[in-house]
Amino acid sequence: MDIATRVYNHKWKIDPIVRSLIDTDFYKLLMCQSVFRNRPDTHVRFSLINRTTSIPLADLIDEGELREQLDHIRSLRLSRGESTWLRGNTFYGKRQMFRSDFMEWFEGLRLPPYHLERRGDQYELTFEGLWHEVMLWEIPALAVLMELRSRAVINDMRRFELQILYARAMTRVWEKIEKLRAIDGLGIADFGTRRRHSFLWQDWCAQAMIEGLGPAFTGTSNCLIAMRREVEAIGTNAHELPMVYSALAESDEALAQAPYDVMSDWHEEHDGNLRIILPDTYGTKGFLDRAPDWLAGWTGIRIDSGDPAKAAQIALDWWRARGEDPLEKRIIFSDGLDVDSIAALHRQFAGQAMISFGWGTLLTNDFRDLVPGNGLAPFSLVCKAVAANGRPTVKLSDNPEKAMGPAGEIARYKRVFQVGDQEKIDVVV
Template structure:
């Protein structure tokens, strides 16, 4: 079953920014590590006949993408913390479809990726948006018109401007389609004013002349736990990040092994080195109060720090958080699915997680993530139990 798109993606930069920043760090610090990623169908979606074959076709054609000279110049100018050696490596990078395994049995879909971490790290987000886009196309679901998408986006950004809060678009991985995401970013750029501060999608940031936004993801901490142990994961993840970026990209993700465990290790050194933290699970208002108290305990004025909220946000949730936290600490919001897949259809609930890593060609070590929301725990059940025991998590 062939698809209509001439290419599965318009650019190799059609990806979340933190995949490139992490890739740069992996190349520098862990070039020999191998990784395994696994697709998780949280929404129990049923895939139509031929879906796996159609996805295989799209994945195979990802190998045609390469960094264009103007894209290289854009990254060099706008992201100076990505060193010249990395950008040259990216210029020579090509997706290797043989790293991706796709199997469909009935309506069930299995997708996994395996290979060197510095190479496979770029597959996660494209695989998710390809699955999402292909699902809507092959199930023949009709989305809202472009005009309705624009109206919806203008209504949302009007609220964000009234709240006077910074908002970034974070919706690449579960977008309805590239066309919708492009429409949303263009509308935010035209109507968002100073409230719209950028997008996680590097290609669209370049097209819209806005800022690419992102630092690192859960997999950075999951890898460190597998290599160095659960008790050292947060501290070494942050230490290695600062070794590479020397103060740039200073937002720390806090919930890979629960926020409570993170802040036990987020001491004065890290609290001063990092500009702020990102919230991705648990109650956001309780989280903001915890972060403010933590900074105050360390003798740091929270007004000079900030929190990026990025967990399942919509206009109502943003307003609630703003009223609770604004003026106490800097706040901004990364909004994903509510912007790029609010088109009159049910958004997909799918993720792709780092599930194992291999060091020096030895045995594979399972990776786990312990969210503040139990339903978001991922990984081998035995390893999850071990992590909870080691970290003292009930």
């Protein structure tokens, strides 16, 4: 190693986990631009929620280290090269996906303050402010907590134990890729930024997918990795749009309409493969049954909770009922996938529609059973909009284990969206 590099490395007070504002999911930037235009005055609160309460994050992770990492993220600004890439690159076949007014704002952005407090063996981490600013905290906050937890577990390991740990993890990922390679006509993207083992590990996994799958690897949700590895940035929209729109609704009638308002705003901004319905925020079945006909003209649907095969069947039936040909539609599976479920879903649906997969945590963080006590197993950490303009948000999804919001509001939403009994499914990641 040359002296200059060593001296440069000595200048870091910490080893930063997130080193770029575009080390985030592509859909956050698409949604951010949409919010920046359509709801620029909305105030929100985002909050970190550890669904796996058996993992005592506040015992594992030093508060000072966590603050240093979060402070470092607040010091980040979009670099010139990153801005050039966002302005000049083609996304989903389209040049200038990001408008000039948005880019000018983004170039000046620093993330807003955070609020961190220890509560028992967990951290309470919240972000408040303008929606389009606060929303960009979600992915880096999750990535920092996931990686600090990895570091805490790995800290005691010796050099060769570490080598073997990564040798085993690499072998595991590669064997998964070899299985995926056998699936004819596969299309799969990396959706694993938020709950990755570490940045370097996600970057390695993406490179392994590039080399192992070739064109079957359609890209990564991570903008920084997409830029560096010269692959497609992948993603469309997420639950936070209907959740915040719904929280802002002034009446039950407006609430019932809110999820379609989201789609309507999106419809104006995007076409083609970016017109992907995320139907499960308040129950897939009801959402589709009550959807306006123009929504059946959209390109596809993303299945993100509940039994994925049942949800896919609901979508196929819905398209057929609306006179659409499912063979021209795309179904994107993105919930808790691993190779076996990917293979099974592909087998079941490949002949009925265009199928793609967004593979997340079990691509970029499958360290299950690799250390004693299983201390590196992934767990269910999320960072969600919990309030908008002072009102609580609600998410139901197709799995009551993923529902969130105050009980009274959940009951109201279930009534408004006519959600009946739901099947409980364990949330692993």
